Amino acid sequence: MDLDPLDARLLLLLTDEPRLGVLECSRRLGVARGTIQARMDRLSRRGVLTGFPPAVDLGAIGYGLTAFAVLEIAQGRRGEVARRLAAIDEVCEVHATTGQGDLLVRMVARSNADLQRVIDEVVDVEWVQRTSTSIALSTPVPPRVRPLLERAVST
């Protein structure tokens, strides 16, 4: 289940320069092209490498605000609530969690007024009982996988 060092180096390389072709990867890593090809196939088959989705900067298209909401919901209504949250365009991510909250929601908006509207929409979802919202001021550590891959290189 673990990554072998070559897999990890390949993923790191792709993390840094995602548009690299198979051939170029093989050159950079000093192995035959077929090897890279086989590794990538295997990583995909194992579900480790799930694709190369385009990274869209929401800030650059006007959605400059991010907020998080922790929701407490009525017993047994998680699926229900999740479905309704999913129907809100600005809701970009929902996790079900243990602890005092039941759902953690990440959402974006174009302006403070817009955020107000989005939050209201979220809070008004049926079965939502209590909410606590925070606005993201900055993101000191953007989503990353790198450190874990780097660790796997030296395995």
Place this chain on the structure above:
Amino acid sequence: MDLDPLDARLLLLLTDEPRLGVLECSRRLGVARGTIQARMDRLSRRGVLTGFPPAVDLGAIGYGLTAFAVLEIAQGRRGEVARRLAAIDEVCEVHATTGQGDLLVRMVARSNADLQRVIDEVVDVEWVQRTSTSIALSTPVPPRVRPLLERAVST
């Protein structure tokens, strides 16, 4: 600043099938290849399309657990704390927020015992005063941008 419909359709197409080449995109969208090329250049230059990072499923390489922590930290120590959090490999994301918490941390781990260790590491960071941790049980809405793009298509 907004996306025009063709841009949005292009991004949607790439979201669904990220490995598509420029030529294939042009065919699917029914425009000339040069147009797609120009659009992608422009989207990159505007910072909208920031790349095609490989999507690595952490679950598939053993990091099956995700947890969130809300940290309250000592006044004026945000940068300090963020830096130390960034040094923990398992910390995959940190946001500075308004509200009762100061930092929202996402982290992953290989097992409950491992999670314990990671949480301890996070909690033991200097200047962290109060923490509240939740384990993610499921992710009803995985990170997504699609709905916002779809909205831009019909603009």
Place this chain on the structure above:
DNA sequence: TTTGGCACTGATCAGACTGTCCAGTGAATT
């Protein structure tokens, strides 16, 4: 109305890359 500027089309070009084979090597397993 005329003139630019702009984006898009459709085409061409050489160069590079892809998927797919194959034979050969070395290492580990049986």
Place this chain on the structure above:
DNA sequence: AATTCACTGGACAGTCTGATCAGTGCCAAA
């Protein structure tokens, strides 16, 4: 000793890329 497996290095045809260019339609400024 035989088998399996991953890797190498080479080959092939087909395809895509980046670059460039002339031509067209549209909008806006003059």
